[in-house]
Amino acid sequence: MAHELHDTAKAIVADHKGILAADESTGTITKRFDSIGVESAEENRRFYRQLLFTAPRMEDSIGGVILYDETIRQSADDGTSFAEVLSAKGVIPGIKVDTGAHEQAGFPGEKVTEGLDGLRERFEEYRGLGARFAKWRAVITIGDGTPTDGNLRANAHALARYAALSQEAGIVPIVEPEVLMDADNSLEVCWEVTTRTLHETFAALYEHGIDLQGTLLKPNMVIPGKGARDQASPEQIAEATVNTFLGVVPAAIPGIVFLSGGQSEVQATENLNAINKIGGPWALSFSYGRALQQSALQGWGGDAANAEAAQAAFVHRARMNALAAAGEWSAALEQPVAA
Numbered sequence: 001m002a003h004e005l006h007d008t009a010k011a012i013v014a015d016h017k018g019i020l021a022a023d024e025s026t027g028t029i030t031k032r033f034d035s036i037g038v039e040s041a042e043e044n045r046r047f048y049r050q051l052l053f054t055a056p057r058m059e060d061s062i063g064g065v066i067l068y069d070e071t072i073r074q075s076a077d078d079g080t081s082f083a084e085v086l087s088a089k090g091v092i093p094g095i096k097v098d099t100g101a102h103e104q105a106g107f108p109g110e111k112v113t114e115g116l117d118g119l120r121e122r123f124e125e126y127r128g129l130g131a132r133f134a135k136w137r138a139v140i141t142i143g144d145g146t147p148t149d150g151n152l153r154a155n156a157h158a159l160a161r162y163a164a165l166s167q168e169a170g171i172v173p174i175v176e177p178e179v180l181m182d183a184d185n186s187l188e189v190c191w192e193v194t195t196r197t198l199h200e201t202f203a204a205l206y207e208h209g210i211d212l213q214g215t216l217l218k219p220n221m222v223i224p225g226k227g228a229r230d231q232a233s234p235e236q237i238a239e240a241t242v243n244t245f246l247g248v249v250p251a252a253i254p255g256i257v258f259l260s261g262g263q264s265e266v267q268a269t270e271n272l273n274a275i276n277k278i279g280g281p282w283a284l285s286f287s288y289g290r291a292l293q294q295s296a297l298q299g300w301g302g303d304a305a306n307a308e309a310a311q312a313a314f315v316h317r318a319r320m321n322a323l324a325a326a327g328e329w330s331a332a333l334e335q336p337v338a339a
């Protein structure tokens, strides 16, 4: 079992590949479809995910795809389940298993992620449906007096209990403690909060006996908040990010796969590239949702006639990020996508 977990974790980030986060909940994908004026009907959601998963040569840059509960039960036009479509291309299917972040009682302005009840049985079902890795996202909010230690510990505890159940089922857990970048805080504050968050997270993983070699970490980059007066260069973000992780993330973790968190597509690529120019003892790659899909979503616009152009836009972003995961990206490679 341990070998399988280690092999799966390594395979997802092998050869500078990364992850497509296509696990938007129905609420979130509805927001994305609203932005392009497309109705969030089940068939539209299926069609759009099919477009991504069947994109020619996406497997050159994508080692794993995170699915949502609805999506792992859906199939391509020919009846092949999405999990099989991906596996047949050598792309490992994953599943989001948390049920969302909710206000934590007694902690105004802070959230704790739910979804532990019945999780052992759900893991069993998801494994039967083809999932070989999973995701649980904790949301940490920077604000006046937050995050509190109580909130960090509650989220770390839930992440550790989730990771233990995941490994028990033979499924690699992606542990995602996301410090939001929505506020107006400085890079230094993000550095401090990310350090506290990761300390609590790894203390809990250790306490719960998690096999770190069979675990992937999905963190935020250390970056100023969107509303911060002083923004930072990719080099500053990279230096702060790698230094933070060197202090708190064990080298036993095979891969760190960043979330994009609202960065633009090119910004997320440029920052990942700068991070890999420095490097560390782990694979430093991506698990992007918005930063892999924005152009594809807009290029599609709900019209099947645009499916190929949308696929080309997605594969282009995936390729740019795989190059960034090798530290080999440059702005000159950002050519307009040929239709």
Ligand code: 13P
Binding pocket: 021, 137, 176, 259, 260, 261, 262, 287, 288, 289, 290, 291
């Ligand atoms: P973004 O890259 O859009 O932040 O999404 C990644 C993700 O899966 C967050 O949980």
